Amino acid sequence: MISIHSGVIKRSIETIDKAVNKALNSTLNPVTSFIKRPIKQGIEKINQSISRGASLEEIISGVECPVDDEGNRIIIRVRHLSKIFGKSPEKALPLLEKGMAKDEILKTAGNTVGVYDVSFDVKEGEIFVLMGLSGSGKSTLERCLNRLIEPTSGEILIEGLDILNLDPDELRTVRRKKFSMVFQEFGLLPHRDVKSNVAYGLEIQGVPEKERLQRAKEAIQIVGLSGYEDMMPDNLSGGMKQRVGLARALATDPDILLMDEAFSALDPLIRKDMQDELLKIQNALSKTIVFVSHDLDEALKLGDRIALMKDGKIIQIGTAEEILQSPADEYVSRFVEDVDRTKILTAGIFMRRPREVIHITQGPRTALRVMEEADMTSIFVVDRQRRLMGMVEADDAVRAVKTEKPLQSIINTEIPTVGVDTPMSQVIQTMVTTNYPIPVVDDNKVLLGVVSPSAAAKAIDMGSDVNGL
Ligand SMILES: Nc1ncnc2c1ncn2[C@@H]1O[C@H](COP(=O)(O)OP(=O)(O)OP(=O)(O)O)[C@@H](O)[C@H]1O
Ligand SMILES: [Mg+2]
Secondary structure, X not given: OOOOOHHHHHHHHHHHHHHHHHXXXXXXXXXXXXXXXXXXXXXXXXXXXXXXXOOHHHHHHOOOOOEOOOOOEEEEEEEEEEEEEOOOHHHHHHHHHOOOOHHHHHHHHOXXXXXXXXXEEEEOOOEEEEEEOOXXXXXXXXXXXXXXXXXXXXXXXXXXXXXXXOOHHHHHHHHHHHEEEEEOOOOOOOOOOHHHHHOHHHHHOOOOHHHHHHHHHHHHHHOOOOOOOOOOHHHOOHXXXXXXXXXXXXXXXXXXXXXEOOOXXXXXXXXXXHHHHHHHHHHHHOOEEEEEEOOHHHHHHHOOEEEEEEOOEEEEEEOHHHHXXXXXXXXXXXXXXXXXXXXXXXXXXXXXXXXXXXXXXXXXXXXXXXXXXXXXXXXXXXXXXXXEEEEEEHHHHHHHHHHXXXXXXHOEOOOOOEOOOOEHHHHHHHXXXXXXXXXXXXXXXXEEEEEOHHHHHHHXXXXXXXXXX
């Protein structure tokens, strides 16, 4: 990303604008009148892009990432996407439009419907879970996103770029730069040690050895495998292998992580560890993740939003709360009815990433500014490893600024915390005594999220039929 402040671009455009106007108003060169309109239109377009907050790179390439009403960047936009397997897939599409079912189409046309007419947006920093029974089209849909599977029809925009119209070279570049994948089968190279497995993607990109090993080391640290750099895959447990897979995916610093049943082969306890690890990593790195799972508990725990698929179609898209509280139809109701709500109504489901945190090394003035900008009256303080140090209140920060005291002197370190698996009934009891949002931390006190009073109210709504809420 080229980072030039949009103000600089704006001033340059104004200068060009003035120069062009001057030239156009002069009678000396009659040719100028022919170019008046296109130049004016060009300038107008650039100005509109600047006011939408586009980067210089976007302005130069003419490809702009769409944004939603709240200003979130839409990293993945899918419209009316279909994938039909088999000969002459285009012949099956009209049958689908007429409402013919997937199994009938297989019988009459011999085509298998992988994905049919799906549309959705994935926002920057979101974990979007594709969820559904075996054969519902999750993997097909995920692999269409980077054209590992070629869609039959529809549109896919990756940060605004229409990837179905790229030639093979362009597609390869986009895949390498923007995407990483993590699969259920770890796919590690058996004759390479951990660090060179992790560095593999960078090697393909032609990154020099010293730099790629440094970046591999950082990725290995992120997934908690420091010290295992020289081990061979055969000597690692399943959980550790998947950590290596995750580190390899992160090492290239992709915008988008595609994860297909990445934790499904792991033992339940290890699986839970990996889910926590992913939430922690996501908290720090804010990648855009499309996570495929057939496990509802996992989907509810990890997904900021979940798309429920059946026979290649998306039946419902929503947050965990929305899907549990207002299932779109019979199918979804049946899907969620077996969910153990006491198990599901946990802090992990209701937490959101903290809007803002402040670093321990920053001062009360910064804390105050951040709180003012985010319209908050208190803020959590974390250290370099994002471990929770405590909380600072706006009133105390005002006093500290006046009396020139450091941030450390006003941190309240005695705040209650909960874990992702803490039942909401307990979280609510804690909240009643403190009246503050409740921080959710892992075993190392790393801040994973925050349960706000409004989230607690939602839990009470949903759990009115559940003991303890
Ligand atoms: N290469 C292929 N050729 C023909 N049909 C395919 C192919 N790949 C997938 N399908 C079919 O497309 C449909 C969707 O399959 P997909 O693998 O996407 O499902 P899934 O939801 O990922 O299932 P699972 O949970 O078992 O991985 C299935 O009916 C499957 O048989
Ligand atoms: Mg699959």
